[in-house]
Amino acid sequence: MTYCVAIKTNAGMVFLSDTRTNAGVDNISKYRKMFTWEVPGERVITMMTAGNLAITQAVISLLQENIDKPQEGIDTLLSAESMFRVAEIVGDAMRIIQTRYGTNIAQMGESTMSSIIVGGQRAGGGMRLFHVYSAGNFIEAGEDTPYFQIGEHKYGKPILDRVINVESPVNVSVTAALLSMDSTLRSNLSVGMPLDFSVVHADEMRFSQIRRIEEHDQNYLALSDAWSSALRNAFNDMFDFSVV
Template identity: 50%
Template sequence: MTYCVGLKIDRGLVFMSDTRTNAGIDAISTFRKMHVWEKKGDRVIVLMAAGNLATTQAVVSLLEERSKAMAERAPTIMEAPSMYQTARLVGDTVKEVIATHADEGERADSYFNASFVLGGQIAGSDTRLFQIYPEGNFIECSEDTPFFQIGETKYGKPIIVRAYDSDMSFAETAKLLMVSFDSTLKSNLSVGLPLDMMFYEKDALEVGFTKRIALDDPYYRKISEGWSDALKNAFKSLPDFVEE
């Protein structure tokens, strides 16, 4: 399992993903789930993946390979004229990978399940954010749904829904997502550190601030401990139940 979040604010896009792929007493693996393509002045594209590791890696590998051999397949992720066309390209690649490896009649949402969050900007258009499903179809974020989650979503969603504001700064958004991830980490062993975080500033057309957050990161530890204390204090401040 995994947990990835892509969130759109007025200032741009914020991405965060964990790195755990297996969880158990003696079976913990770490793989990067955030992948970035950049051509300064032209485009920045970020793709986060959740689901079957072999499927997600095959999708990313095909996209990367074709971006370096453009004559063999056009348009590639580095040539697509819009983020919408990029989302279609990723969706088609997902369908291609699953069709290649699945037995006849096997469903995309079975063993080969994989989902993606795609975001970024191409010169001449706005920042856009999509969620791509195992079947290859996708939806785009809106004012009503300004963020997408994939993987283990239920534990980290409430804080985002309650605290999100479109005019948040990147620093405030990072704090919000760290609380969301900390809540998920404490509730599910299949999500784990380190975390990858990236800011993309609208119209910059180059990768912004990036950071890998480990267990010993002082800010993460401060957020984790502070959030736990804040919840305890909030609980204690609520009125006690009175039997009538």
């Protein structure tokens, strides 16, 4: 399975994904689910994928092929005039791949359901974050819900709802995303390390961080341990309703 989370606030954007895929308890693999493109000072884009791996890999390959071998009249991620147009291009690629392979996959009894989060910023425009569905349609994150999750989202959602709003600084978004992932890792074996992580500050048009967080990363482990300890302490300090 998968867990990916993206947060967009006024200060910047944070993207985090796991790398585990599984087709049963004895067939577990690691695949990158985060993909990035950067033209420093001009545009920065991150995509994260969930769902049918063959479908999402084909979508990414088609998008990259159009960049590597541009054709007249075909917009690419690096030539699109806006982030809205980028979302349209991703949706178009999703429809092409679903049409090409969807019927045959469905006849084999397999699901082609797939989701893609795409976000970033282009010079002259604001940061934007979209969730693209299997049909190629999409929605955009807004002030009321400034984040998207795909995959096994239920375990990591409560902390985002309690902590994140559009005024949250980037460091708060980073911590919330990591703790959201930590909660998911602890509760769902289909989500696993290592993690891919990227951060964009508003109007910088470049990544301030792109890195992989391995299983034994000391900073991540310290954050996880501190969160567990804080939760235990908070629980112990709660009012005891059983004696009322």
